Each structure stands twice: as structure tokens, then as C-alpha cells.
Amino acid sequence: MSSMEPSAQIFEFRREGHGLDIAKMTPYQLFVLDRMSQLALTAMDMGAPRENMVKDAADSLGYAIGRACIKDPDWVNALVDHYTQSHQPQAQQLFGVSLLEALHNALMDNEASGQDSRKVLMSMPPAWRRLSQAPDPAVRESAYQSLCSVADLYARGSVEQERFVYVALALDAVKANWQNT
Amino acid sequence: MSDVQQSAPKFEFGPNGVGLNVLEMPPHELFVLHRVSALAMKAVDSGVAPRDPVVREFTEALTGALVQASLENPGRVYGLATSYTAPDQPPGEQLFGVKLFELFHTSWLNCEPVNLDVGHVLAGVPSTWGRLSRTLTNPQVRAGAYESLQAVASLYDRVSLDQGELAPAAVALARVEENWHTA
Numbered sequence: 001m002s003s004m005e006p007s008a009q010i011f012e013f014r015r016e017g018h019g020l021d022i023a024k025m026t027p028y029q030l031f032v033l034d035r036m037s038q039l040a041l042t043a044m045d046m047g048a049p050r051e052n053m054v055k056d057a058a059d060s061l062g063y064a065i066g067r068a069c070i071k072d073p074d075w076v077n078a079l080v081d082h083y084t085q086s087h088q089p090q091a092q093q094l095f096g097v098s099l100l101e102a103l104h105n106a107l108m109d110n111e112a113s114g115q116d117s118r119k120v121l122m123s124m125p126p127a128w129r130r131l132s133q134a135p136d137p138a139v140r141e142s143a144y145q146s147l148c149s150v151a152d153l154y155a156r157g158s159v160e161q162e163r164f165v166y167v168a169l170a171l172d173a174v175k176a177n178w179q180n181t
Numbered sequence: 182m183s184d185v186q187q188s189a190p191k192f193e194f195g196p197n198g199v200g201l202n203v204l205e206m207p208p209h210e211l212f213v214l215h216r217v218s219a220l221a222m223k224a225v226d227s228g229v230a231p232r233d234p235v236v237r238e239f240t241e242a243l244t245g246a247l248v249q250a251s252l253e254n255p256g257r258v259y260g261l262a263t264s265y266t267a268p269d270q271p272p273g274e275q276l277f278g279v280k281l282f283e284l285f286h287t288s289w290l291n292c293e294p295v296n297l298d299v300g301h302v303l304a305g306v307p308s309t310w311g312r313l314s315r316t317l318t319n320p321q322v323r324a325g326a327y328e329s330l331q332a333v334a335s336l337y338d339r340v341s342l343d344q345g346e347l348a349p350a351a352v353a354l355a356r357v358e359e360n361w362h363t364a
Contacts, residue, residue, distance in 0.1 A: 010209075010210055010213050018207065019207075019210060020201065020206065020210050025201070029201065031235075032235050032238070032239050033217075035221075035233065035235050035236075036217050036218060036221045036235070036236065036239050037217055037221075039220070039221035039224045039225065039230045039233065039236060040216075040217045040218075040220035040221045040224065042224050042229060042230050043220045043221065043223050043224035043227075043229060043230070044220065046224070046227075046229040048220055048223055048224070051216060051220070051273070053212075053213050053216055053273075054213075054216060054217055054220055056213075057213050057214075057217055091233070091235070
């Protein structure tokens with residue numbers, strides 16, 4: 001989920017631009033669009049003719065989700081809750097993991113710019129704990145990689161910003177227990 | 182965010198559905214979704230990506246919505262197809278316009294019996310493809326359009342056996358097909 005402004009606005013969040021508003025989509029539609037654009041990118045990587053619009057669409061979707069993380073983290077957090085449940089199919093759980101990671105990254109930017117996002121940040125460790133017990137090993141592995149990346153980011157951030165210390169500690173605790181599961 | 186929990190896990194397009202409405206989408210977004218869907222199908226069909234029910238579901242939902250839109254708002258879909266096949270459009274857009282025309286024309290013929298009250302829609306079919314045979318110049322687009330024309334013409338041929346009123350259009354369409362390569 002990129003924070004770089006995309007070159008084309010195919011998707012948007014809450015009428016910020018001219019594309020399809022992801023805030024009006026159901027969670028499943030959003031997942032399907034993400035999955036489709038990933039598969040289309042795969043097709044191009046494997047030799048299908050390059051089409052800028054497909055790359056633009058994927059970038060734009062990532063950017064719109066990034067904007068959602070910043071403008072309405074509760075909305076994204078609810079999606080994370082929805083998708084990280086173990087009864088969801090594997091691809092949807094993996095989408096939940098990527099949303100959770102994107103949310104952490106965006107909130108760190110928010111915090112750095114002075115917005116207080118601690119409430120949302122502290123509500124996320126339960127999602128990581130749930131993922132640490134995911135029955136599907138592929139989901140657990142992917143989630144662990146994401147957790148390591150996020151925990152590392154917050155550990156580094158906590159050196160300069162004291163408020164990140166609590167999040168970094170909470171993430172470390174999940175990580176430590178994960179290794180024990 | 183209670184609506185997240187309440188939303189049905191459905192994905193459909195269409196004026197009466199709960200999904201994204203193809204008629205409300207800006208034409209470019211509709212085109213991009215179509216291309217994304219076509220490429221994702223290609224990834225799955227060629228074995229590059231694992232079989233994924235989402236891909237077929239998405240593609241069928243998009244096609245279904247365009248069929249529904251063709252029947253409920255023919256003027257709008259015809260207008261979209263016309264603007265995408267304009268000579269100044271890039272080949273990708275033109276091919277999408279051709280696909281829209283194919284879908285538009287076959288949608289009406291797949292209704293049983295064909296509703297002849299929409300004679301103006303049906304009567305315009307040969308002239309539409311005749312125009313495309315003259316205005317499309319890109320070889321790849323022409324090849325794609327010829328395939329679409331064959332699909333429409335063969336359906337006309339079949340349906341006109343039961344509904345004789347469609348025979349003149351079927352004959353005219355067959356003539357366009359014959360003359361395609363010399364147009």
C-alpha cells in the first residue's frame with residue numbers, strides 16, 4: 001500500500017479524487033479488486049504485454065488504501081478484523097495481513113506528523129496474536145514476516161519518539177510468544 | 182464501521198445489484214477493470230497464477246453487468262462502445278469498444294424470443310459492423326473485431342431460423358463479414 005501519489009487515479013478514498021471510491025465497496029469487493037490487480041501484475045511479470053494502466057490501477061488501489069489508513073484507521077482496522085479471522089480463505093487472510101502491515105506503516109507516519117493514533121495502534125496486537133495462531137502455516141509465516149518488519153520499524157522509531165515505545169514493546173511481546181507457539 | 186460486518190460477501194456489478202454499478206463508473210475505470218480482469222484471466226489460463234475462483238467470479242460479474250446494462254440502458258452502452266471504437270482511440274480502447282459491441286448485440290439476441298420492439302437496436306447491427314470494418318485500421322484491432330463479428334453473425338444466423346423477421350439483418354451481417362477483408 002503505497003504512500004506515493006499514483007500517476008493515475010483509478011481508485012480513491014472518500015471522494016478525494018476522481019476514481020472508484022473504495023469506501024463504498026464491500027470488504028469482499030475490495031479484496032477481489034486487490035487480488036485481480038495482483039494477478040494482472042503477475043501476468044505482466046511473466047510475459048504478458050506490459051500495460052501501464054494495469055500498473056496504474058494497482059498503484060492507485062494501494063494509494064487509496066494508504067489514504068484510508070490515514071484518514072479512517074478505524075475503517076481499515078475493521079477490515080483487518082474481518083479478514084484475519086481463521087475461517088476466512090487463505091487469500092483473504094493474506095489480504096488482511098497486508099492491510100494490517102499497511103495500517104501500522106501509515107499510523108507511524110501519522111504519529112510522526114503529530115496525530116495521536118495510539119488508540120488504534122494499541123488495538124492491533126490482538127490481530128497479530130490471532131494470526132500467530134492461524135491454522136494455515138502460509139498465513140502464519142506471512143504474518144510473522146510482516147510483524148517482524150513492523151516491529152523493526154517501531155523499534156527504530158521508538159529511539160526518537162517515546163510514544164512508539166509502547167507499541168514496540170507490545171509488538172515484541174507478540175513476536176516473542178509467536179516464536180514459542 | 183459496523184457496515185463492514187454487515188456487508189454481504191458478494192461481488193456483483195449492475196444497476197440493481199449491491200456491487201459497483203457499471204453505468205455509474207467513469208468510462209476509463211470501466212475499461213481499466215476490464216483490462217485487469219482480462220489479464221488476470223490470462224495469468225490463470227496460462228498457468229502462471231494458480232486457479233483462483235475470484236478471477237472467474239469477477240470476470241463473470243463484470244460481463245453479466247454489461248449484459249444487464251445493454252438490456253436496460255442500450256443507449257448508454259451503445260454510446261460507450263461507439264466512443265471506444267472511435268478512430269482516435271488507442272488499440273486497447275478500441276478492442277474494448279469492439280467487445281462492448283459484441284456483448285451489446287449478443288445480449289439482445291440471447292433473449293428468447295428476441296424482443297422485436299427494439300427493432301432500432303437490431304436494425305443497426307449490420308451498419309455498426311460495416312462502419313467498424315471501414316474505420317478500424319490497426320491490424321490487431323481488426324483481427325479482434327472480425328472474430329467478434331463472426332460471433333455476432335453466427336448468432337444472428339441461428340436466431341433468424343426461428344424468427345424470420347431477423348433474416349434481413351442476418352443476411353446484411355453476413356455480407357459485412359464477406360466484405361470485411363476488402364473493406
